[in-house]
Amino acid sequence: MGSRYGGLKQLDHLGPSGETIMDYSIYDALGAGFDKIVFIIRRSFEKEFREKFVDKLLGKAEIKLAFQELDNIPDDISYHHDRVKPWGTAHAVWTARNSINEPFAMINADDFYGREAFVAMANFLKKKQNATDNQYAMCGYKLINTLSEHGSVSRGVCTVKDNYLETVEEHTHISISENDKIINRKDDLEKNLDSDSIVSMNFWGFTPGLFRFLDEKLRQFLLYNSMELNSEMYIPFVVDELIKEKNAGVEVLDCNAMWFGITHKEDKEKAVRNLSELVKKGNYPDNLWK
16 A cells, blocks of 8 residues: 555556566566466556556466455454555465465565575475475565665564574564664664564565465454454464464575665655666666567
């Protein structure tokens, strides 16, 4: 919904020929060997979305749409009639359960992850082609490289041991303080964070076995939160619980990739500049889909 950005940032033109950040992610994914894309959107902008994305990708990959609506939840669960906010990223992935039967990657539409990240994830998932196990992967980035100069951001802060994820804790108000420290604010409390901490930017690799866990945990979440106006169920919450329950192992991939995103409206100028520089270097054509 882009509440902090002030509009549908997923559809904002940032590249030299009007490309969105998602265009670059799709381009990199196709180049890495992905051949199916499931877009999770809201029905209210389906028409505009089809015109901007689906039409130009026909023939390049298998395309499917899934709809994250408030009423797209397990049967027999009611929710507050004043609720507007979506149920979170875990619910978003759950809505795509009927479109995915193979190992898959999940990304945010408003983050630039870098070509190396898609290659690393593709290489991991190729080993899972015949597997339904619960061995997953995450592309990790250093916290200091994922912040915005213009306001707070949400990040899943991780602890990693021997290249495997031990815990991931979602922090929803991370910012740089006046004395250049990285802090997270929650309920009027401040917590200092290590700039070199590995964080999740919601670039995950899963097998379809995830969906049975998601279904169970979504039902449990809604049982306690369906009457709340703002509570959300995040993918890092689910992954953290699965690790603690010993129901999943998550390899942290060393992506060595450049990241940038557009959380706030003021982030747009830097994103445009970064994409322009990558095009000038020859990393991308000046028109991705020409």
